[in-house]
Amino acid sequence: xxxxxxxVLRERYSKFLSRRDAGRKLVSFWDGDxxxxxxISLEAGLPNENLFPIRGIDLxxxxxxxxxxxxxxxRMDRYSEPEGLPIARAFQYSETQGTLPxxxxxxxxxxxxxxxxxxxxxxxxxxxxxxxxxxxxETFCDESTTVLMEEFTFSPVVANVRATGATCVPxxxxxxxxxxxxxxxxxxxxxxxxxxxxxxxxxxxxxPRLLYTIAxxxxxxxxxxxxxxxRQIYALAQKHDLLIVEDDPYGYLKFPAYDPSxxxxxxYDDEKxxxxxxxxxxxxxxxxxxxxxxxxxxxxxETFSKLFAPGLRxxxxxxxxxxxxxxxxxTEITTRAASGAxxxxxxxxxxxxxxxxxxxxxxxxxxxxGWIKWVMKLAAAxxxxxxxxxxxxxxxxxxxxxxxxxMEPSAGMFIxxxxxxxxxxxxxxxxxxxxxxxxxxxxxVKVVLGYKMAVDQPFxxxxxxxxxxxxxxxxxxxxxxxxxxxxxxxxxxFFST
Ligand code: PMP
Numbered sequence: 156x157x158x159x160x161x162x163v164l165r166e167r168y169s170k171f172l173s174r175r176d177a178g179r180k181l182v183s184f185w186d187g188d189x190x191x192x193x194x195i196s197l198e199a200g201l202p203n204e205n206l207f208p209i210r211g212i213d214l215x216x217x218x219x220x221x222x223x224x225x226x227x228x229x230r231m232d233r234y235s236e237p238e239g240l241p242i243a244r245a246f247q248y249s250e251t252q253g254t255l256p257x258x259x260x261x262x263x264x265x266x267x268x269x270x271x272x273x274x275x276x277x278x279x280x281x282x283x284x285x286x287x288x289x290x291x292x293e294t295f296c297d298e299s300t301t302v303l304m305e306e307f308t309f310s311p312v313v314a315n316v317r318a319t320g321a322t323c324v325p326x327x328x329x330x331x332x333x334x335x336x337x338x339x340x341x342x343x344x345x346x347x348x349x350x351x352x353x354x355x356x357x358x359x360x361x362x363p364r365l366l367y368t369i370a371x372x373x374x375x376x377x378x379x380x381x382x383x384x385x386r387q388i389y390a391l392a393q394k395h396d397l398l399i400v401e402d403d404p405y406g407y408l409k410f411p412a413y414d415p416s417x418x419x420x421x422x423y424d425d426e427k428x429x430x431x432x433x434x435x436x437x438x439x440x441x442x443x444x445x446x447x448x449x450x451x452x453x454x455x456x457e458t459f460s461k462l463f464a465p466g467l468r469x470x471x472x473x474x475x476x477x478x479x480x481x482x483x484x485x486t487e488i489t490t491r492a493a494s495g496a497x498x499x500x501x502x503x504x505x506x507x508x509x510x511x512x513x514x515x516x517x518x519x520x521x522x523x524x525g526w527i528k529w530v531m532k533l534a535a536a537x538x539x540x541x542x543x544x545x546x547x548x549x550x551x552x553x554x555x556x557x558x559x560x561x562m563e564p565s566a567g568m569f570i571x572x573x574x575x576x577x578x579x580x581x582x583x584x585x586x587x588x589x590x591x592x593x594x595x596x597x598x599x600v601k602v603v604l605g606y607k608m609a610v611d612q613p614f615x616x617x618x619x620x621x622x623x624x625x626x627x628x629x630x631x632x633x634x635x636x637x638x639x640x641x642x643x644x645x646x647x648x649f650f651s652t
């Protein structure tokens with residue numbers, strides 16, 4: 156893919172920067188030049204690596220989720236593998252952008268799975284997507300900025316945007332079981348942007364600059380934007396000059412279609428004809444907005460939270476080189492490099508996965524292949540849990556009596572249950588949802604109320620009568636099934652009173 160050129164990117168995207176960004180100047184009090192090899196550096200404030208209390212770390216890795224048997228090992232040493240991430244390097248102050256070995260892995264992952272439609276993009280590691288969003292909104296939002304987002308969203312994002320003084324405007328979503336329909340209502344978005352100046356409710360706001368979307372396995376709704384919808388939204392972003400922030404913690408956890416006639420069928424684990432890596436990458440995953448981003452206007456967030464462990468606090472941003480420069484500048488004066496310990500653990504695991512995959516070879520391709528296989532095993536585990544949950548919910552008496560509909564998700568950790576009111580309720584739906592919640596808790600099950608994740612509760616009042624449940628955390632299948640039974644009993648009890 157061709158480069159756009161740094162100066163062109165600067166020209167195009169400087170106007171999106173916040174006032175705060177302009178005020179951020181890194182003041183360096185030492186320079187990195189070494190004029191002669193014999194020079195003894197007493198300059199940088201780095202502790203000597205022999206002062207670290209750890210000499211080595213053994214990692215005991217599992218081959219698949221929930222499988223304690225077998226597995227494989229990785230060892231991290233203080234000084235070994237100089238080209239890799241030894242403890243002396245990873246636990247030292249390190250490069251703010253990310254340590255080179257892990258940075259190279261993340262670049263290769265993006266290049267392979269979601270090849271951007273232009274050349275001069277880069278990656279910046281950070282402390283997970285939450286940290287990435289905080290930095291992005293601080294860099295692109297002021298009091299006058301309007302940010303569009305799905306009407307239901309990961310609530311901390313709303314607080315994050317508002318903390319900069321900017322305003323969040325909700326976008327209507329289609330909460331449909333049809334994969335072609337799911338997610339942002341594109342006609343609504345087009346109408347909003349075309350008629351912005353004449354919409355009384357938004358007359359006091361400036362035209363939107365940013366669109367934040369959780370495009371795949373959306374939190375909370377589980378919806379996924381089809382490629383066709385992504386193209387239409389991208390065309391609108393071009394026409395109305397919007398940056399797209401694509402937050403994607405769940406995209407790799409993609410569900411194959413649910414088959415009610417064979418509810419536990421799991422194509423990832425099909426003994427005769429298991430899903431191949433190629434089919435997973437090319438057919439099942441929905442491609443990132445980056446793959447159609449000829450203008451370099453997409454900022455993509457990936458995280459290791461759902462694919463490895465959230466306690467790492469590790470993720471990365473992919474964006475054009477000018478945007479990465481601005482975010483790197485902010486990172487230099489705030490968090491500095493992401494945790495070296497986390498980077499080292501992930502890197503050692505990737506290398507061990509590569510050895511499992513390709514014997515002696517630990518090159519980037521083997522690492523990538525090992526990683527994708529692991530991610531597919533996770534997606535298989537989530538698909539199994541999706542199947543178990545659907546089957547159990549569809550077998551309840553409450554479902555037979557049509558007291559709820561399952562909003563079938565396309566990816567991720569969440570399943571939503573929409574209440575079917577026998578007659579449209581007179582009372583405030585929010586109050587009724589609170590009452591339903593109390594009944595569910597009494598029956599021993601705890602979920603999230605959809606309306607609590609609405610950007611603007613009055614705006615979404617008609618569509619927020621759903622419950623979000625996660626299939627991720629339950630101990631095992633039987634606990635998930637029991638939870639579904641309790642939901643069924645709770646619904647029956649609620650509607651009988
Ligand atoms: N974005 C979304 C949409 C999420 O659902 C979550 C976690 N629930 C996050 C970001 C936070 O991710 P991280 O752990 O990488 O900060």
